[in-house]
Amino acid sequence: MTVTDATSPYEQLKADLGYLQLGRAAECFATVADQAKAEGWSHVEFLARVVAEQAAATTNRRLAARLRYARFPYRRSIEEFDFDFQPSIDRKLLADLATLRFIGEGRSIAFLGQPGCGKTHLAVALATLAVEAGYRGYFTTADDMVVALGRARVEGTWAAKLRTYTAPSVLVVDDVGLLPMARDAAGSFFHVINHRYEKHAPTLVTTNRSLPGWGEIFGDEVVAGAVLDRILHRCVVFNIRGPSWRMREHQALAEAARRPDDDPPTPGGGGRRGR
Ligand SMILES: Nc1ncnc2c1ncn2[C@@H]1O[C@H](COP(=O)(O)OP(=O)(O)OP(=O)(O)O)[C@@H](O)[C@H]1O
Ligand SMILES: [Mg+2]
Numbered sequence: 001m002t003v004t005d006a007t008s009p010y011e012q013l014k015a016d017l018g019y020l021q022l023g024r025a026a027e028c029f030a031t032v033a034d035q036a037k038a039e040g041w042s043h044v045e046f047l048a049r050v051v052a053e054q055a056a057a058t059t060n061r062r063l064a065a066r067l068r069y070a071r072f073p074y075r076r077s078i079e080e081f082d083f084d085f086q087p088s089i090d091r092k093l094l095a096d097l098a099t100l101r102f103i104g105e106g107r108s109i110a111f112l113g114q115p116g117c118g119k120t121h122l123a124v125a126l127a128t129l130a131v132e133a134g135y136r137g138y139f140t141t142a143d144d145m146v147v148a149l150g151r152a153r154v155e156g157t158w159a160a161k162l163r164t165y166t167a168p169s170v171l172v173v174d175d176v177g178l179l180p181m182a183r184d185a186a187g188s189f190f191h192v193i194n195h196r197y198e199k200h201a202p203t204l205v206t207t208n209r210s211l212p213g214w215g216e217i218f219g220d221e222v223v224a225g226a227v228l229d230r231i232l233h234r235c236v237v238f239n240i241r242g243p244s245w246r247m248r249e250h251q252a253l254a255e256a257a258r259r260p261d262d263d264p265p266t267p268g269g270g271g272r273r274g275r
Contacts, residue, residue, distance in 0.1 A: 024057035106200025116244025119206035135169040146185035177209035197230035
């Protein structure tokens with residue numbers, strides 16, 4: 001940084017803050033200085049306000065970067081989840097998980113249930129809380145993960161790709177068992193789960209297969225057993241037995257069709273929130 005004698009303190013401060021990449025401070029210090037003068041703040045009060053503005057901006061920028069990195073398929077929160085629609089879910093247990101203690105305890109979470117019952121919603125909501133709290137999160141489907149690892153093996157980038165799935169504090173592996181896996185793919189899947197298990201890093205899995213059906217997914221009972229053993233150790237399992245949220249409007253129509261004397265149903269009927 002070179003500054004000539006002719007540079008005013010205002011210009012110099014702006015240039016220095018820019019050089020130090022303190023963009024928000026550079027942007028706001030003049031306005032805050034005016035306010036400080038008008039309200040008779042001490043120098044420390046003025047500085048504290050400018051630094052607080054910068055700290056908030058940095059926090060928000062880092063959070064946005066972590067959220068982009070996580071690749072969540074959508075933004076969902078626990079508050080948005082209608083528990084009355086899905087009474088088989090233990091909401092106290094979910095509230096306890098929302099404290100994020102499960103991360104320190106290395107406790108994985110499995111969401112089991114039929115399509116549309118809210119598995120991905122809840123996994124994403126918990127992982128989002130973790131990212132908001134400063135943890136690194138990552139979302140993948142099981143198929144995308146094993147395909148990416150298979151490709152990395154061929155291209156000689158296996159170790160780096162493996163870190164994509166093992167480094168995050170919280171990994172969501174969505175739709176386990178949607179498609180059966182070839183032997184190599186099952187091996188890759190095991191590798192990720194085992195690595196995370198050994199470093200006590202929680203994995204959130206969703207599946208619409210029952211756990212005994214996992215042998216078919218991996219094409220091998222031994223691999224399936226090894227994977228399950230690691231996921232289920234210290235795991236919280238939500239076995240969601242309930243209807244599909246996606247189908248709720250169709251259900252209202254179907255129910256009304258069975259009761260022909262009733263008034264025609266309104267979309268999203270049944271008093272549920274529309275989405
Ligand atoms: N109880 C609920 N309250 C509010 N929204 C819900 C509820 N259950 C599901 N949804 C919404 O319905 C849609 C489907 O839910 P989700 O993606 O979680 O289904 P899923 O169980 O993962 O199904 P699939 O096995 O097909 O992937 C999402 O938009 C989700 O936010
Ligand atoms: Mg899903």
